[in-house]
Amino acid sequence: MPSEKAPPHVVFLPLGAPEAGASLQSWLYESLRRAILGGRLPTGSKLPSTRAMAEHYSLARGTVQAAYQQLLSEGYLQARTGSGTRVSEVLPDPTLNAGYVRRKVVPVQEEKRSAPETPWLKRLDEIVPIFSRRTLPSGLRPFFPHRGDINAFPIDLWRKLHTQQLRSSRLSMLLDSDPAGLPELREAIASYLAIARGVQVSPERILVLSSVQQGLDICLRLLAPGDSQVWMEDPGYPGARQLMDISGVRRVDVPVDRFGMQVEEGMRQAPAARLAYVTPSRQAPLGGELSPARRLALLKWAAEQGSYIFEDDYDSEYRFIAKPIPALRSMPAAEHSVILAGTFSKLLFPSVRLAYLVLPEHLLESFTRASALMSRHANSLAQAVLADFIHEGHFDRHVRRMRKIYASRAEAFAEAAHRHWQGLIEVPEIRAGMDIACQLQVESEQDAFTRLQAAGIDTIPLSRYCVNTRAAGLVMGFAPYEERTIEDAAKAVALALRG
Structure with missing residues (x-):
């Protein structure tokens, strides 16, 4: 044999x-x-x-x-x-x-088989993730939103820090690490939050994950069982809405205006909801801030109902008009009810795949165990590199530099829109972020979207963020594009829509 x-x-x-x-x-x-x-x-x-x-x-x-x-x-x-x-x-x-x-x-x-008819799979058949091969453009054409300028990232410095972690004396970094996250990174995040977001928290209350989406998934599993009601902003981030839909909770779409989520309407529709998803520092996608009165009302509702607030703080650092406003979690009444979620994918580059939750003390153990069960731990090597990047001051310098670059590009975008898009697209004041929700002044949102795609311009129709009908609009990004590119693309937009 x-x-x-x-x-x-x-x-x-x-x-x-x-x-x-x-x-x-x-x-x-x-x-x-x-x-x-x-x-x-x-x-x-x-x-x-x-x-x-x-x-x-x-x-x-x-x-x-x-x-x-x-x-x-x-x-x-x-x-x-x-x-x-x-x-x-x-x-x-x-x-x-x-x-x-x-x-x-x-x-x-081969035996022909189909997937079992489970409720999860049935719901999955009706959902196309917003960021998938079917929805993401293949290149970096203007004006696709939700992207930063990866060309401006200090990649040589990142490579140097990465190489330092791979020295023979540090090879323990290649082993499994703490499911809650590398202690050095949790300390760095705690220091950053105290300065940048006004959140005083001990490193032990921080859970490092691969994405905010993962954090929301754990929240839905642990805090909103069965057919619990969950508040969702409308319009709002489609990835969060889709995750709610696949989880089986009863999603309650709460309208949003320029002052953020209409908390009173949420209490009218579903006063006993178990969880509320909000983007209070910069509403996604409309860009407004949750007003002080609504912040207090939201915290009061959560305290009285024993409910939780998931605060998605996705790109609050990029604010151009004034200093970033403090996180909802920084308010005194927020400690026991607010789960603050932040990501480094917007601040550094998408494939870093590192995010974090700031948790109430009584949730830390259960969330850490759930994370360990679902994904063991986030990439420990990337965590170590990021910890050095923050501790050595590179992170702060990078964010300040990108804030200036994005502010300049936001101004160039607004000026180009004013020159070329009169009667076509209305661009509101750009106060923060990497993209802006623009109002269309032409008849058909779908027709405008199709015309722009044919002209080499990528956007996302505002209707994809909405459940209930709103005025036609497009969500357009400006952060990755230099001023000359913005000007040329703005002319292409005008030509496509006037043609």
């Missing part, structure tokens, strides 16, 4: 044992042929040398050479000088009666 032990650095298909009475040459030939026809050896894949194959299966080299030669002569393999023996790109008809085939190879019919 052939040996199943492979030499180092060589990968071989498990071919099984030869049948009784079959020659080793016939067994090897038939096994390789079935692997090729069945796709286990894809077209173009390289086979081991005859010497390596013989050593691996304890065969005579002449036996392997004979099997290879038969497959070459029938067109299953091809040999080229310098590239070895590979599976042919175009295979012969598998029904041909090859010389060493002792029985007809009958293709196995």
Whole structure:
């Protein structure tokens, strides 16, 4: 029986044992042929040398050479000088009666199966994630929103810090880490929140995750069981709405105006809701701030009902008119009811995939256990690099620099809109962020969106953020685009919509 032990650095298909009475040459030939026809050896894949194959299966080299030669002569393999023996790109008809085939190879019919009809899967069929291959543009065309300028990120510095973490004296960083997050990063986040967001919190109250979406998922699982009611901003971030829909909660769409979520309307529709999702520092996508009166009303409602507030603080640092306003979580009455969520994907670059929750003390243990069960822990190497990036002052310098760049581009966007979009698109004052919800002054939102796409301009229709009908609009980004690009794209927008 052939040996199943492979030499180092060589990968071989498990071919099984030869049948009784079959020659080793016939067994090897038939096994390789079935692997090729069945796709286990894809077209173009390289086979081991005859010497390596013989050593691996304890065969005579002449036996392997004979099997290879038969497959070459029938067109299953091809040999080229310098590239070895590979599976042919175009295979012969598998029904041909090859010389060493002792029985007809009958293709196995795969059993047709469908996914079980679970409630989760039924709801999933009706949802297309806002950020997916079907919805994301392939390039970086103006004016797609929700993106920063990755070209302005200090990548050489990040690479240096990354390399430092991979020194032999620090290789423990490659092991599993604390499910709550690296202590050094939690300390850095706590210091940052105290200065930038007015939130005084101990590092032990911070849970590091891969995304805000993951944090909201845990909230829905632990705090809104069954058919609990959950407040959602309308218009609001589609990713949060879709997560609510897939979780099975009863979503309550609370209208938003220029002062943020209409808290009184939420209390009228669902006074006993278990959770409220809000973006109080910069409403997504309209851009307003939750007024002081509504902040107090929201906190009072949560305290009286024993409910929770999920504060998505997604890009509050990029404020141009004045200093960033404090987080809702910074208010004295917020400690026991507000879960503050922040992300570094907006402040650094999307693929860093690091975010955090600031949790009430009584939720910390259960949330940490849930996170550990669902994903073990966030990338510990990236956490260590980010901790150094913050502690050494690079993070603060980067954010301040990007705030100036984005403010300049926001001004260029507004000026270009004023020059070219009169009677087409109304752009409100841009006070913060990386994008803006603009009001269309043409008849059809879908027609405008289609015309702009054909002209090389990417946007997101405002209707995708809404449940209830609002005036036609487009959410347009400006942060990744230099002033010259903004000007040229603004002209293209005008030409497309006037044409």
